[in-house]
């Protein structure tokens with residue numbers, strides 16, 4: 411369905427109604443809220459303005475701008491890509507098609523590292539598969555004495571992450587490196603020195619992609635989603651490779667998908683290199699973050 415703007419006069423209230431109807435017709439559940447956010451972004455018309463000045467005329471130019479955005483959302487582009495930002499750990503992050511949109515459940519990863527790393531102790535921390543940089547930047551922001559290493563296979567994601575680090579003035583404490591998992595950390599003298607390794611690796615199992623909402627499956631990068639046959643391909647490699655870089659007693663905190671936490675815990679215990687300390691559920695009750703300490 412295309413939503414081209416015919417040039418006909420309307421009011422703010424009329425345009426809002428049009429937006430709600432475009433979004434509802436394409437199955438957006440929060441159509442009213444989302445239409446208000448889009449109106450605010452496109453025209454600077456807040457919810458209060460819409461309520462108090464609903465009868466104000468809208469120019470043809472403003473109308474076509476809003477209609478274009480309603481159309482993008484109706485095609486199921488994530489609202490965050492349209493608005494350009496997402497809040498994470500109380501900070502605003504730039505988002506875009508190069509990286510996963512930060513999710514609220516991933517804040518648990520940050521909380522686990524903050525529980526483990528005492529501020530003032532100059533911890534060195536690696537965020538593997540940093541995407542938008544949300545985890546690394548939030549950690550650098552909360553731990554002013556920490557140094558962060560953030561890796562990703564995607565140079566475009568790292569550009570976004572660098573921009574987010576600059577946005578929150580932590581770019582001098584986060585080293586962004588392109589490459590496969592820990593590979594770019596080699597040759598930097600980091601072996602055995604990291605207080606924590608944190609990662610939200612891709613964890614959608616092969617064959618599960620078809621069940622994803624269109625916002626995720628059609629717009630977020632495949633590299634951020636595809637986790638191999640059982641969804642745990644990268645977790646397996648992280649379990650194998652992290653001990654080389656962690657201090658004894660260092661934290662490995664990994665995010666997982668629905669039903670994966672126990673399998674990950676068993677894999678780690680069979681390997682023998684870790685003590686499991688905790689699995690933390692998210693707000694929906696899904697076991698979401700699994701934490702281990704390196705033995706020794």
Ligand SMILES: C[S@@+](CC[C@H](N)C(=O)[O-])C[C@H]1O[C@@H](n2cnc3c(N)ncnc32)[C@H](O)[C@@H]1O
Nearest residue numbers: 512539540541562563590591610611612633634
């Ligand atoms: C699920 S996203 C997480 C992004 C971000 N940390 C977050 O929590 O929003 C996974 C990220 O891992 C990256 N990635 C996938 N395979 C990788 C690999 N082998 N080495 C490094 N990064 C990888 C993807 O490009 C993506 O940015």
